[in-house]
Amino acid sequence: MNDKPENRVEKIVESLLRGRRLKLRGGDAEEKEAITAAARLAGVRQGPQRMRPEFRKRLAGKLVAAPDAGWITRRAALVAGLSLAAGAAGGGILSRAMEPHAGTAPVEPIEPLRAIWIDVGALGDLPEGQGKRVTAGGVGAFVFRRGGSVTAVSSVCSHLPCELSWQSADAYLLCSCHPAKFTSEGHALGSYSLPSLNPVHARVTAAGRVEVLGTE
Amino acid sequence: MRPEERAEVVQLPAGPRAADIALDELELVYAFIYARVGNRADAEDLTQQVAMKAIPRLRQGAPASAIRGYLFATARSVLGAFWSTRLGLSEAELREDLALAVPTSPPSEEGVDTVQKILAQLSDNYRRVLELRFLHGYSLKEVAAEMNSTVGAIKVMQLRALRAAAKVRVPE
Numbered sequence: 001m002n003d004k005p006e007n008r009v010e011k012i013v014e015s016l017l018r019g020r021r022l023k024l025r026g027g028d029a030e031e032k033e034a035i036t037a038a039a040r041l042a043g044v045r046q047g048p049q050r051m052r053p054e055f056r057k058r059l060a061g062k063l064v065a066a067p068d069a070g071w072i073t074r075r076a077a078l079v080a081g082l083s084l085a086a087g088a089a090g091g092g093i094l095s096r097a098m099e100p101h102a103g104t105a106p107v108e109p110i111e112p113l114r115a116i117w118i119d120v121g122a123l124g125d126l127p128e129g130q131g132k133r134v135t136a137g138g139v140g141a142f143v144f145r146r147g148g149s150v151t152a153v154s155s156v157c158s159h160l161p162c163e164l165s166w167q168s169a170d171a172y173l174l175c176s177c178h179p180a181k182f183t184s185e186g187h188a189l190g191s192y193s194l195p196s197l198n199p200v201h202a203r204v205t206a207a208g209r210v211e212v213l214g215t216e
Numbered sequence: 217m218r219p220e221e222r223a224e225v226v227q228l229p230a231g232p233r234a235a236d237i238a239l240d241e242l243e244l245v246y247a248f249i250y251a252r253v254g255n256r257a258d259a260e261d262l263t264q265q266v267a268m269k270a271i272p273r274l275r276q277g278a279p280a281s282a283i284r285g286y287l288f289a290t291a292r293s294v295l296g297a298f299w300s301t302r303l304g305l306s307e308a309e310l311r312e313d314l315a316l317a318v319p320t321s322p323p324s325e326e327g328v329d330t331v332q333k334i335l336a337q338l339s340d341n342y343r344r345v346l347e348l349r350f351l352h353g354y355s356l357k358e359v360a361a362e363m364n365s366t367v368g369a370i371k372v373m374q375l376r377a378l379r380a381a382a383k384v385r386v387p388e
Contacts, residue, residue, distance in 0.1 A: 033382030042254030
C-alpha cells in the first residue's frame with residue numbers, strides 16, 4: 001500500500017508541509033519530477049524566506065573561523081550579528097541601525113598585520129580631551145590627549161560601518177548613519193547597548209610626536 | 217571539482233564591509249535554496265556548505281555583483297549534489313528538474329511569481345489541489361471535502377498535478 005507512488009509522494013509532501021527535512025529512499029527517484037515540484041511549492045508556501053537570526057549568527061561565526069578568512073574581522077562578525085534581528089524582519093539599513101543589541105562583548109585593539117607607527121602630529125597641537133580624527137594608512141582613528149599621554153579609538157562605528165564624528169560641544173563621538181554615540185574611551189552611550197569601539201594603539205615619542213599604529 | 221567551482225577567485229572589499237556583503241549575499245542564496253528544497257533544515261545546511269566552499273576564495277576588491285555570481289554558481293553546484301545524493305541519480309539526469317537558473321528578480325518575488333506562473337498553466341483540478349494543499353495548507357481530507365472527492369482520489373490527483381507542474385517550463 002505504502003509503496004504506491006501516490007502514497008510515497010504524499011508522505012514526502014506531508015513531511016515538507018510540516019517543515020521537516022526531505023527524507024527520500026530507494027525508488028523515490030522514479031518520482032523525481034513530482035518530488036522536486038513539491039519541494040518548490042513548499043518553498044513558497046510561507047513566502048520568501050530569510051535566515052533565522054541564530055543561523056545567520058552561526059554562519060557569521062563560521063566565516064570568522066574559516067581557514068584563510070583573514071579578510072573578515074571580529075568587528076565585521078559583530079556587525080553581522082547585530083544586523084540579525086532587523087534583517088530577519090525584512091528591515092533595511094535604517095531599521096538595522098535602530099536595532100538594540102544585548103550585551104557588550106569585549107573588543108580587541110586593531111592589530112594590522114604589517115603594522116607600522118605613523119606620525120599624526122605633535123602632542124602640543126592636541127587640545128586636552130578633544131578628539132582629533134587622524135589617518136594612519138588604512139586605520140582611521142580619533143586620538144585624545146590626556147595630559148602627557150594619548151589614547152585612540154577606531155573612527156568606524158561598532159554597529160554600522162560608518163564614520164564617526166567628534167562632537168566637541170557635548171564631548172562624544174556620533175555615528176553619521178544612526179544615532180549611536182560613544183565616549184572618548186569608545187564606550188557606547190544612550191539606550192543602545194552597542195559594542196565598544198575598537199581601541200587603536202597610540203603613543204607619544206620622546207620628541208613629543210603622536211604616533212598611531214597603522215598600515216603603509 | 218565542477219567547472220563553476222573552478223571560477224577565478226572573487227575579491228571582496230576590504231574591512232568590516234566584507235562580512236556584511238558576504239552575509240547579505242548569502243541571505244539571497246538562502247532564499248534561492250529554500251525555494252528549491254522547501255524546508256529550513258536542508259536550506260541551512262546547504263547555505264552553510266555554499267559559504268564554506270566559496271568564502272575562503274573571496275578576497276579584497278570586487279563588486280557585490282561578482283560575489284553574488286560566484287556564490288550562486290556554488291549554490292547551484294551544492295543543490296545539484298544534494299538532489300543527486302537524495303534521489304540516487306546523476307546530476308545529468310536531474311538537470312532539467314531542478315530549476316537552477318539564477319533568479320533575475322529579488323527573492324521576495326522570484327519563487328512566488330514562478331509558482332503562480334506554473335499553477336496558471338495547469339488544469340483547474342490540478343491547480344486547485346496544489347493551491348489548497350501547498351498554498352493554503354489544507355490536509356488531504358480537507359482538500360477532498362472541498363473538492364467533493366475522496367482522500368484516495370485526491371492523493372492520486374496530487375501526484376499527477378505535481379508531475380504536470382514539473383513539466384511546466386517558465387522563464388526564471
